[in-house]
Amino acid sequence: MICSSCGQANADGDRKCSGCGAELSYDRNPTIQNSYLPNYLAPAVILTFICCMPLGAVALIFAAQVNGRQIAGQWQEAKKSSESARLWCWIAFGAGIVFWTFYIIIIVIIMILGSKGRM
Numbered sequence: 001m002i003c004s005s006c007g008q009a010n011a012d013g014d015r016k017c018s019g020c021g022a023e024l025s026y027d028r029n030p031t032i033q034n035s036y037l038p039n040y041l042a043p044a045v046i047l048t049f050i051c052c053m054p055l056g057a058v059a060l061i062f063a064a065q066v067n068g069r070q071i072a073g074q075w076q077e078a079k080k081s082s083e084s085a086r087l088w089c090w091i092a093f094g095a096g097i098v099f100w101t102f103y104i105i106i107i108v109i110i111m112i113l114g115s116k117g118r119m
């Protein structure tokens, strides 16, 4: 049972969503239940700008495919794109952390070398 408010997967028979606490309704059309799919567009955009450009861009490409494929009724393909977008968001996030860690280390080294140079 997929929560219609947040997309959280819940065990069938659960009355409330374990993710957001919303009431789960079982009388809906299954296609409507399936219509919510996270596209990870927002995190992909953020990661592209602040973390790692090429990896964020890959996440962005997959994220951009999700809605288009949903509209086209390609549920399986849309789901694959959604999962790929999530995966690449995490890869970009990890790469971003590594990048910024190295960046800060290099800045610190340059500052230390710079202060030694003045002495």
Ligand SMILES: [Zn+2]
Pocket: 003, 004, 005, 006, 007, 008, 017, 018, 019, 020, 021, 022
């Ligand atoms: Zn929920």
